[in-house]
Amino acid sequence: MPNPARPRAAxxxxxxxxxxxxxxxxxxxxxxxxxxxxxxDWKNCPAPSSSEGGGSAPSPLPDGDRWMCATMKxxxxxxxxxxxxxxxxxxxxxxxxxPSRRIGSxxxxxxxPGASGVATLPAFGEEYATLRTxxxxxxxxxxxxxxxxxxxxxxxxQLDAYFQQDMTPxxxxxxxxxxxxxxxxxxxxxxxxxxxxxxxxxxxAARDMDLMRQVLDDxxxxxxxxxxxxxxxxxxxxxxxxxxxxxxxxxxVDPTQTPEQGTLxxxxxxxxxxxxYAEDCxxxxxxxxxxxxxxxxxxxxxxxxxxLESRPIPGVFPRVLTxxxxxxxxxxxxxxxxxxxxxTEGLEQAYDGDGRxxxxxxxxxxxxxxxxxxxxxxxxxxxxxxxxxxxxxxAGYVEGRLPEFRAASPLFGDLLAWSMVNCTDWAVPGAAxxxxxxxxxxAPILVVGNTGDPATPYEGARKMVxxxxxxxxxxxxxxxxxxxxxxxxxxxxxxxxxxYLLEGRVPAAGTVCS
Numbered sequence: 086m087p088n089p090a091r092p093r094a095a096x097x098x099x100x101x102x103x104x105x106x107x108x109x110x111x112x113x114x115x116x117x118x119x120x121x122x123x124x125x126d127w128k129n130c131p132a133p134s135s136s137e138g139g140g141s142a143p144s145p146l147p148d149g150d151r152w153m154c155a156t157m158k159x160x161x162x163x164x165x166x167x168x169x170x171x172x173x174x175x176x177x178x179x180x181x182x183x184p185s186r187r188i189g190s191x192x193x194x195x196x197x198p199g200a201s202g203v204a205t206l207p208a209f210g211e212e213y214a215t216l217r218t219x220x221x222x223x224x225x226x227x228x229x230x231x232x233x234x235x236x237x238x239x240x241x242x243q244l245d246a247y248f249q250q251d252m253t254p255x256x257x258x259x260x261x262x263x264x265x266x267x268x269x270x271x272x273x274x275x276x277x278x279x280x281x282x283x284x285x286x287x288x289x290a291a292r293d294m295d296l297m298r299q300v301l302d303d304x305x306x307x308x309x310x311x312x313x314x315x316x317x318x319x320x321x322x323x324x325x326x327x328x329x330x331x332x333x334x335x336x337x338v339d340p341t342q343t344p345e346q347g348t349l350x351x352x353x354x355x356x357x358x359x360x361x362y363a364e365d366c367x368x369x370x371x372x373x374x375x376x377x378x379x380x381x382x383x384x385x386x387x388x389x390x391x392x393l394e395s396r397p398i399p400g401v402f403p404r405v406l407t408x409x410x411x412x413x414x415x416x417x418x419x420x421x422x423x424x425x426x427x428x429t430e431g432l433e434q435a436y437d438g439d440g441r442x443x444x445x446x447x448x449x450x451x452x453x454x455x456x457x458x459x460x461x462x463x464x465x466x467x468x469x470x471x472x473x474x475x476x477x478x479x480a481g482y483v484e485g486r487l488p489e490f491r492a493a494s495p496l497f498g499d500l501l502a503w504s505m506v507n508c509t510d511w512a513v514p515g516a517a518x519x520x521x522x523x524x525x526x527x528a529p530i531l532v533v534g535n536t537g538d539p540a541t542p543y544e545g546a547r548k549m550v551x552x553x554x555x556x557x558x559x560x561x562x563x564x565x566x567x568x569x570x571x572x573x574x575x576x577x578x579x580x581x582x583x584x585y586l587l588e589g590r591v592p593a594a595g596t597v598c599s
Contacts, residue, residue, distance in 0.1 A: 118158075120170070121299040125155035130176060133204040137231035138452065138460040143207035146178055147214070152207050153177050157300055159228070162284055163292045171281075173293055174232035175225045176203045178210065182218035189303040189330070191220035191586065192294065194227065196312030196336070198287070199452075199465035201231040212572065215579075219587050220307065227317075228293060229278075229285035230465045236281055238274040238464040241457055245404065248451055251394070252409040253499040260480055263503065268510045271471075274464060275512040282513045285465070286472045287520060291321040295328060305330030305528070307586070311569055312336045312541055318530070319522030319549060322557070326527040331586050335533045336569040339545030340522045340552045344474045345486070345505060349493060350542050352501045356494035358419040358539035359383065361566055366429060375432045386415065387496060389435055398440045401448070406440025412500050414446035419539050421567040471508035475515035478505040525554045529591050531582065532558045535573075537566035561592055564599040 130152045132142045143152040156172040180187045195205045202224030213222055226233040239247065247266060254260040275282065294317075298306040307330040310318035315334035322329050339347065363382035366373040376382030393408040400406035406414075418428035424446070431442030452460035483502055490498035508515065524530070530553060534546025543562075550558030563570035563578050570578045577598030584590040 120158055120160070120166075120296060123158055123300055125157060125175070125300060127153040127155045127177065130154040130203070130207075133201065134232055135454075135458045136235045136461040137201040137204040137226065138462075139454050139456070139458060140204070143176075143210075146181075146210055148181055150178060150181070152210075153179075154203065156232075157225075157293075157297060159293045159296055161234070161280070163289055171228060171234040172232070173225055173228065173297070174203050175223065175297070176206055178206075178217060178222045180217060180219060180221050181214075186219055187221075188219045188587075189221070189305075189307055190223045190298075190301045191216055191307045191309060192297065193222070193224040193309045194311065194314030194317050195224070196314050197230070197462060197466055198227065198313045198317075198469035199230055199462035200313075201226050201460065201462075203231060204460075209572075212574075215583055216309075216586055221301075223297075223301065225293075225297065227285075227290045227465075227469075229281055229468050231461065234281050235461045236274060236285065236464040236468040237277040237461065238467070239270055241453075241459050243270075243273070244451070244453070244459050244463065245457070248410060248413070248447070248453075249404065249407055250409065251407070252412075252503055253394075254503065264480055264506065264509075267506055271467070271507075271510045271512065274468060278464070278468070279512070282468055282472065285468045286516055287317055287320050287469065288324065288516070290317055290469075291324050294321055295325050298328060303330070306332070308332040309586075310334050311571075313338060315532075315541075315549065316340060316520055316522075319524070319553065320520050322524035322527045322530065322553065323520075323522050326524045329524070329527040329530065331528065331589065332530045333533065333571075333582055333586060334530060334546075334549060335571050335582075336538055336541045337532055337534055337546040337549045338541050339548040340520050341548045342545075343518050344470075344476055344508075345478065348501050348505055349490060350544070351540060352490055352493040352497055354539040354542040355416060355419055355497050355501075357542075358537065358566070359386075359415075359494075359496060361537060362419060362425050362428065365425065373429075375429055375436070383496070385436070386432065389432070390496070398435065398438050400440040400444035404444065406435065406444050409500065410447040411435065411440065411443045412497065413450050414443035416497065417446040417450040421572075422565075423567070467507060467511075471511035471515060472513050473516055473520070474508060475518050477509050477511075477515070479509065480506055522549065522552045523554050524557050527553070527557045529559050529585075530557055531561060531585050531592065533561045533563060533570045533578065533582065535563045535565050535567065535570045537564075538568055540568045559591055559594050560596075562595075562597045564597065570598075 155175050158170040159173050160166045161169045161171045206224040229236045254263050316338040363379040367379045397405035397407045418424040452462040490502035532550050534543045536543045550560045581592045
C-alpha cells in the first residue's frame with residue numbers, strides 16, 4: 086500500500102480500465118524500429134481515465150491554447166530493446182513566448198511513485214506560466230502508472246475493505262489479519278500484472294525519460310522533479326550525466342537511506358508537522374477550536390484515535406471512519422499548510438461524531454474519487470517501491486523496531502512502522518538498498534529543501550547534494566511548512582528556481598529563503 090510520503094493520482098468505467106490495461110499488456114514488437122525516431126501524434130487530451138484519477142478533460146490554458154496528449158512507444162524490457170513495447174502517456178502545453186527564445190521541453194514528475202503526470206500537470210498550468218514562456222511544459226504517466234501499462238492489483242471494493250482494516254495490530258490475531266491482507270494484495274498484483282512487475286523500476290522509468298528527450302528532439306533533458314521525482318531525476322543523472330540540462334529537485338528524497346531509515350525519517354517528519362500545526366492553532370489570535378494549548382491539541386487527537394479503534398464513527402456513507410482511516414486523513418492534511426484549516430474542521434466534526442472530512446482526506450491520500458473508483462496509485466506505488474527496494478522486513482522485525490518508531494511519533498509510529506511489511510511477499514526481488522545517484526559530469530542540479538517538509542524531511546536535500554557529487558548539486562533552503570517549496574509561492578524560491586531554469590543563473594550554494 087502507498088507509503089504516506091508518496092503522492093496521488095485519481096477515475097473511466099471499470100470495463101474500460103480492464104480493456105485499456107489488457108491492450109497495454111499485449112504490446113507491439115519494436116523489431117528493427119528505431120524508437121528514437123518515432124513521431125508523436127499529438128491530439129486534444131481526453132478526460133483522465135479512472136486509473137489516472139478521473140475527472141474532466143483539462144480546460145484550455147489562460148491564453149486559449151489547449152493541452153495536447155500523445156503516446157510514446159518504449160520497450161517493455163529495457164534489456165531487450167527490440168522486444169515488445171508499451172505505451173507511455175504524455176501531455177504537453179507548447180511554449181507561450183517568442184519561438185526564438187524557446188529553450189526546449191521541461192519535463193515534470195510529480196512523485197509517488199505512482200502519480201499521474203498527465204492528470205496532474207494541467208492542475209498546475211497557471212503556477213508554471215512563467216516557465217512556459219520559454220519551455221514546452223511536458224509530463225507523463227511513468228510506466229506502471231495510469232495509461233502507461235498501469236499496474237492493477239485489487240478492485241475498488243477490495244481496496245475499500247483494505248483501507249478500513251486495522252493497520253496497527255495490537256495482538257497476534259490482528260497481526261495475522263494484517264499480514265494475510267497484505268499477502269492477498271500482493272498476490273492480486275502478480276495475478277493481474279505479472280508481465281509488468283519486473284519492468285517498473287526507477288531505472289526503467291529513467292531510460293524512458295531519455296528516450297522521451299530524444300523523441301521530443303531535445304539535446305538535453307530539462308527537468309523538474311518533485312518528491313519521488315527527485316529520486317527519479319537523480320537516477321537519470323546517474324545513468325545519463327552528460328544529457329542533463331537545467332534540472333530542479335524539490336521536496337528531496339534522501340538517496341542514502343534504506344527503506345527502514347526512510348520510513349523512520351518520515352515518522353519524525355510527520356510528527357514535526359503535527360507539532361507545527363498544533364502550535365500554529367494554539368497560538369492563533371482566535372481561539373483554537375481543537376485544543377487550548379499545542380499539547381492539548383495533540384492529546385485530544387490521540388484520544389480520538391484511541392476511541393476510533395473500538396468505536397468507529399460515521400464517515401462517508403456507507404463507510405465508517407476507523408482509526409487507520411482517521412490517521413491517514415491527518416497525514417494527508419499535514420502535507421500542506423493550506424490543508425490545516427480542513428484538518429481543524431475535520432477534527433471538530435470528528436469530536437462531535439462526524440467523520441466525513443477526515444475520511445475525505447484519507448480518500449485523497451489513497452487515490453479514491455467521490456464515485457468510489459480508485460486511481461492505480463496504490464498498485465503502482467507498491468510495484469515501484471517493492472521492485473526498487475531490496476530489504477524485506479518480517480513482522481517480528483517490525484515488532485522489535487516499534488519502540489524507536491513510537492519514540493519518534495506516538496501518533497504515527499505504529500502505522501508507519503507496520504507499513505514496512507508491504508513488500509514482504511512481493512513477487513519480484515528488489516534491486517538495491519538505496520538508489521545510486523552519483524552524477525559526475527552532469528550540469529548543475531538545483532536541490533531545494535524545505536525545513537518543515539513532513540514527507541521528505543529537510544535533511545534529505547543535503548544528502549542528495551553530497552550523493553550527486555562535487556560540483557553537481559546546489560542546495561537551496563526554504564524555511565517553510567508543507568511538502569515542497571516552489572508550490573508555496575515564496576518569492577525568493579520562485580526567483581531562484583525561475584532564474585536557473587529560464588536564464589541559467591545558478592544560485593549561490595547554501596542560499597536560504599524564508
